[in-house]
Amino acid sequence: MIGGVAMSNGSAFRTFDRELHAAEAHLTAGLSPETLFGAYMDWAGHLINQPGRRTALLLDFLQDMAILTQQAMGVTTANALQPNPGDRRFNHPGWASYPFSLFEQAFLRAERWWSVATTGIQGVSRSHERMVSFTARQLLDMMAPSNIPFLNPEVLEATWQSEGRNLLQGFSKFVEDMTKQTRELQAKLPLRPGRDVAVTPGQVVLRNGLIELIQYSPLTDKVYPEPVLIVPAWIMKYYILDLQPHDSLIRFLVEQGYTVFCISWLNPSRKQREVHLDDYRKQGVMTAIDAIAAITKARKIHAVGYCLGGTLLSITAAAMAREHDERLASLTLLAAQTDFTEAGELQLFINEAQLAFLDDLMWKSGYLDASQMAGAFQMLRSADLIWSRMVRRYYLGVEDEPNDLTSWNMDATRMPYRMHSEYLWHMFQNNNLAMGRFPADGKPVSLSDIDLPLFVVGTERDHIAPWRSVYKLHLLNPGSLTFALASGGHNSGIVSEPGRANRSYKILERKKGAKYRGPDEWLRVAKPREGSWWPEWTRWLGACSSAPKSPPHIGDEEAGYPPLCAAPGTYVMRR
Template structure:
């Protein structure tokens, strides 16, 4: 590349980075391309246009607003609010019809336009405005407008904070005091990870320790949230020696870290450290993208004949990205190139630069319901541990994130046996250890149907469990948590494959948490408990370590 080309590219990157401040990190070119494809095909479809004209003049009186959570309050049943809600839902139905079932349109483009139209409509829901929301008007009358004054003050606070270096509201929960409090020690540290060992509470432990690999886009303590909601503490109390990786929050100096580095400095380094402490085999657990990375590392271990893993557990983790769910709408060549230019300016991707995509997936829950509650009703959401963790954002190094998006999301190399570790491809079919895979019913990040596909790609025994809840709440499903249930089944090589929906229909739910079922499965694949291993070297720090504060 010439000097002139590099200068031009720097200008492009700077321009795209500036644009990203207004688009939430989303590429406008991707949306425009999808819209043009849809619009041209719509103009060339007279039958579809006729259908839409008829739908546009149809009676909306039969629409029941109460079926939509936004209009479920009884106050929406009275005039004129019922007419407003019916008109809005009628427009929503019209756009649903206009953006679906149009022959010739690229299916991904059709999904993008449908999604964008729904987001645009949601913005203008009558529930979002004080003059058209009967609940807000009732509150305003009762409080003589004080709710709107508080809401205006909250908006100013949030706007000023958005312009500052600390866009999130400060939390009353403190890491190391209220969160991530399970006693443990940092037994290894390198430029990318700390390895934390939790102190056993049982006289004996299974000889196979558990190594947990969280996603690198989140702080590890989602799995050690509080004393009541700690997965690591639960496993520890079941007689397991538990280790977890705490990823460093990367900065400019880490721009060149690659997926290979995350395998080597993360999972491989942790396995080597645990083995040096006397363990011959271990149970490996990956959560979200940590599970994807673990599957890559496990495939490489299997390819090389290394039988370090007694089992592998994948929690809300995808290995096949052919059906990534709604998040896949935001990942295409245009979007990846846009993100790469954004990352070039600083060497990493800030968490809030992709926050727009995640919030849009659940805009009514994550955006508009908060607008109504905070700025119209004048109520602040009470702080809680999960919100505090969610606000503790992390960054992603440019090279690694680009490789992840291109090789996994765009090209699906892992599922197709093309992903390379150490310069040679790896294959999921090489994995021979038993696998426990968990999906969550309302997961917008790792749709359970995609998680379920691991059983189709594997040549080993797979136990699949599906729990109710979302990406985080479904995994944090501790025993005693009310309203929890899960489905589970076991598949060997001898079993015929069934589709996800068929599996769901055939498998009856069981009440309670999936944690005890998993712990029993881990124990069944473990040897008889032995005395706890002593720590030969002085720990580097007490848990939660240093990297969690970065």
């Protein structure tokens, strides 16, 4: 007792703190202020105590100023810097002429100087260094001359040629974007599921509180006896793998003679706030496997997981191996991580302080909102996804032509509070799956228990699941593993249909029990191949399958799986 007031565990005060943190998160885009402050104090404190490094930075700055002064006077352009590969902000030919070339060079030198200033400071923790460097890059991207209309030759040229109509059109779009009416209009996707995308014919044969299971109609007279189960990520809608017919991985599989099933995850609300990550395994993947076995009468099933769905599928396969459940014929993981020690730039947002802050934000709403996740992904590529789009829309008055991938990217989903918290703490923070500590049904699983042929795909420019991180499954499982590295990024490298221009991949098989080969050595040894990796994968699946036979019926009413509605179902429509 203190002054007649009973001391307790402070649950009411804890609730107050969580409410405060949730309110703060709306002002900081979900980033913990304490995390950012600690990172900058770590960086600044060590830099202050390194006068030699500061002197070197000063000399670099003075040298850049001297070169820029010479360029401003028209003396030399011999030391001109080039934008980083993939940076399209300065592609317009007007940037090559004075004075715009000077603006470009000043920005590129500032970009290079801050990159040097925020990396390699001895004593700064790796996580703090990445955060400071990332934040500096965000601020520089915001201040790029391409974002300032009177410094951008492309905007000035468009204004001159259109007599200012581009600015009027851009201002009109800006006003529209600020109104509720337009936000509602934007909620209507350019390409609609079931009409423009997700049109591969099939039926929903199972629905529970977490998934709809779609069985696709056969397109060949004979099919392989082993059906294919696709487990997509639930961070977005499943139809990334069933876009338009020409670039649908699901349709491609069906055309190759496979009976395909795909999970369509529920877009959760507050009602699902306490759904656990293991519920996704049991009510999602395991329920789907039970249904597929009952419908097709197949003894073996090929399992395919994409992104977060691949991580969940690897947990499921390890748990099945532990319980001597031998219903899987093979395991394919597409851009899916099982070791999270090098999980890319998403790790910028992952430490104990940040996760605690994010927990309070999700606790308040019961889920992580789709717009917050989309904002985090856009920040990773802000130059392309935020500022370049702003220039095109508001300064040039140009509307981006929608395509199936960008339309899908607008169709984000929420993440349940409990599940997402468990995922971040178990995987990103503590790496429990790779360390053999992740629990399924209360008992830890080991990826080394999986005794199946493995086909694993990484993509060259993946900022969500870097290919070297995906490659680490070589260290966690000693079995037969075929690894393919596809050109493109996290989405475009997977949606890489045959006939698409400028596509290539590398592939090598590691035999069961063979010695480990590091990723750099693998990169040297593997020979590039032109085209899509899809045919290579279906040939591999065929080698893991039995002789084709007549296709099974859609659903099985007697087994309790009657067709419920046509694909793409109802869950995919919830926004």
